[in-house]
Amino acid sequence: MRRTQVVDALNAQSPAAELKVCGWVRTRRDSKGFSFLELNDGSCLNNIQVIVDETVPTYPVIKDVNTGASVEILGELVESPGKGQKWEIRCTELKLLGVADAETFPLQKKRHSDEFLRTIAHLRPRTNKYGAAFRIRSEAAYAIHTFYRERGFFYVHTPILTGSDCEGAGEMFRVTTLPVEGAQKPESGDFFENDFFGRESNLTVSGQLEAELLAMGLGKVYTFGPTFRAENSNTPRHAAEFWMIEPEVAFADIHDDMDLGEEMTKYVVKHVMEHCADDLNLFASFVDKELMGRLETLVKEPFARVTYTEAIDILLAAKKDWEYPVTWGCDLQTEHERYLAEEHFRKPVIVRDYPKEIKAFYMRLNEDGKTVAAMDVLVPRIGELIGGSQREERLDVLESRIREMGQNTEDYWWYLDTRRFGTVPHAGFGMGFERLLMMLTGITNIRDVIPFPRTPNNIEF
C-alpha cells in the first residue's frame, strides 16, 4: 500500500477505511490499554494523532516507540473526538522502523536554543521551527521561478567558477587543484600555469556580468544560484555561501528595475502567505509578534521611493547618534538603511541615484555626472534586500568608468563586446535569498535559514 502523507491525511475530505502513514514520533502518551502517538512526517507542521491500543499485535513494542523513533502505521482514518484536530488514526498494525534512545537522542521534547541546534544541524529539520523554515524556503524558491516565468523570463545558470571578479572587490575563494604545500612557479608564466584552468580561478560573487550577456540574446533572464564571499566576519547577517536571485532585463531602465524589484518582493511574500500559512504562523506566534503586520504592509502599500540625496537629508534631520556619520557621498550602513525603512517610512523604501564613487563601474552614469542609476530596496529589520542598477550601455562611458576604477578594459573584452555590437539599455538587480527568508520568517540569524550554513571555521556536515 502506498503511504499517505500526513498533510493529506489531515486535509482529508472523508474518513478512510485503511491507510498507511509513516513518520517520526514527536511524543507518546500512554493510558491504560492504549497509547497516543503524535506523528510527523515533515510534509507539514502539524502532527497526526495515532491511537494504538493493546489489541494491535505488536503493541508490546510501544515501550520503545519514543520521541524520535520512526514507525509505519496501518489504520483507519476517523473523525477525532478530541479538540484541535479533525482526523485521527486508529492503528491496526504498528511497525517500529527505527528506535531513538531516550538517553542519547538530542531532540527531546524540551525547547532547545538556536545555538545548540546549529551544532546538530543534521537533526534540526526534525524540529517544528526548522521544518517550517525549510518548507518556507522551498515554497519561496518556487514562487520566484513562477514569478519570472509568468513574465517571460528565462532561468539561466551562470558559472560558479570564474576567472573574473565582477565587482572589482570582495574577498573571493580561490579554487585550485594545486598542492597546498605551494605551487611551483614556472620559469616563465605565473603560478597558475599548472592549475586546472591554467589561470587564477575563483568562486563567483555574482552572476551579473554573465547574466547580462545572456539578456543581450534572450531578452529577459534571471539567475538563482549559490554565491560566495570569503569575508572573515562572524555576524548574524553574513555567510560564506548563500543564494542569490539576479534578474537582468534588456530594453529596461532604472524605473522598470524598481518596479520589477517591488513587484517580485510582493509576489513572493503574498505567495508564501497563501501557501505556508501554518508554517508562517509558527514564526508569527513564537519568533516575531510583529511579523504578520509587517508582511501585510509590504504586500498592500506601495514602496516609498526617494533619491540618495533625499535619503541623506532625512538621515541628517534624524535625531540619532549614528555609529557611522552621515554626509553626502557616504555609503549607507545597515543602521541608516534600517532607520529609513523601519522608523522613517515604516515600510520598504527604494533609494536610487547613488554617488558614482561608492558604486560599481557597470552602473549607468546619470546626466549630472555625479550619480549613477543604482537602486537599493531597503526593508524593515533587514536593511538592504535588493541592490540593482541600470547598466552602462554606452561603450565609451563604460570603458572610461572601468579605467577610472583602476581596472583593465582588456579583462572585460567579452563584456564590452555586448556594448560594441547591438548594445541596448538594460537593468537588473541582485536579491539575497537568505535575506528574503529572514524577512519572511523573522529569523534574525542567517545560520538558521540555511540548512547547513558555512561561516569562518565552520564547514561541518
Place this chain on the structure above:
Amino acid sequence: MRRTQVVDALNAQSPAAELKVCGWVRTRRDSKGFSFLELNDGSCLNNIQVIVDETVPTYPVIKDVNTGASVEILGELVESPGKGQKWEIRCTELKLLGVADAETFPLQKKRHSDEFLRTIAHLRPRTNKYGAAFRIRSEAAYAIHTFYRERGFFYVHTPILTGSDCEGAGEMFRVTTLPVEGAQKPESGDFFENDFFGRESNLTVSGQLEAELLAMGLGKVYTFGPTFRAENSNTPRHAAEFWMIEPEVAFADIHDDMDLGEEMTKYVVKHVMEHCADDLNLFASFVDKELMGRLETLVKEPFARVTYTEAIDILLAAKKDWEYPVTWGCDLQTEHERYLAEEHFRKPVIVRDYPKEIKAFYMRLNEDGKTVAAMDVLVPRIGELIGGSQREERLDVLESRIREMGQNTEDYWWYLDTRRFGTVPHAGFGMGFERLLMMLTGITNIRDVIPFPRTPNNIEF
C-alpha cells in the same frame, strides 16, 4: 509605452493599432522605398517581420541597421500578406539603439561551427541554435520544480562547500584563502589551520548525504544545484561544473526509486515537447533527425528493467568487439550502456542490483550479500542519465561498509546519527541536468548545453 515581446506579437489574436517592439536585427532586405527587417528579441525562436518605408522620419539610418544592430520599433501590427507568418509590423517610428559593424560583428548570416561559437560564447545566445538550447534549458528546469512540488517534495539547498567527500572518490577542487605560494605549516596542526574553514575544504561532488539528512526530517526533498569534478579529461561528455538534480525520499525502496526516475524523466520530456515545440523542432530538423522519434518512444513506452546480472548476460551474448571486456563484476562503460539502451532494448532501460564492489558504501546491501540495491537509468545516445540507490538504513551494516571501503566512521558521525535515531528505509538518485538536455536536444557536446562551460584550461567569460 511598454514593449511587447515578439512572442506575444506573433501569437496575437487581433491586429493592434500601435505597439512597441525591441530587438536585434537578424537580417535586412532593401527594396525601392522600403526595407524589411527580421527582428528577434530572444523571447522565441521566430523573428517578426518589420516593414520600414521611406516615410518613416528616421529612414535614412536604415543603412546602419545591419545584422546584429539593436532597434526600437513603434508601429502597427497587421496581417501579413507574405507566406509563413500571420502578422507583421508596419513601422511608424524607428530608433537605432546600437550598431553592429558589418566588418567586425562575428555573427554574420552564414552558418558557424560549434567550435567557433564556443570562442564567442558571450554572443552565441543571439543565434537560433543557442537561443533555443537555453530556452529549453530554462523550461526543463521549471518542469523539474513543478514535477517535484506536485508530488509533495521540498526543494533544498545542500552546501556547495564541503569538508567531506561524498563518494569517497572523485577528483575534487580545493577551496582556499591561503596564498598560492604555499601555506605555512603550523608547528602543530595541519596546513589548513589558517585556511578559511580551518580544515581542508572542497567543492561538492554531490549533495546526496546532506539531502538524506533533510529527507529524514522533511520526508521528500530534492536538490537542484551545481556540482563539480576536477577531472582532467577533455571529452564531449565531461564538464568541471554541471548541474544535478538529486531527489531523496524517506520510506521508499529501490522500486519506488525506479518509478520516480522513470516518471520524472517522462514528465520533463513531455513538458518540454508541449512547451518548446518550435525550439525542439529546430533540433529535430537541423541537429538530429531521429530526435522526435526517440523522445516519443521515451514518453510512451515503459522503460525496460533488468538486473545487472541479466544485463551482463545480454552483453556477453552480443556479437560486439568491446573496448572494455565484459565479465560479471565489471563496471558498465558507456559503450555497454549505450548498447543496452540503443541497440538491445531500443529505449531507456533501468539496470539494478549491481555488485557491491563497484558501488558506493551508502547503497543498501541486498540479501545475497553480493549486490547492492543500486539502479541506473540508461538512455539511447547518452548512456547513464540517472544513478541512484536505496540507501543503507541499518547502522551496523552501514558502519561495516564504511570500514570495508577504507574510510573512517568518525568522519560520518552526523550521517550515521540518522541511522542511530529513527532510521527509515529511503532511496534517491542523481540526474545530470546537462545529460538530460543533451537527450532532449540531440546536442552531442556538453559544452553546447551550458551557457559558459568550464573544462580544463577553459574559464573564459
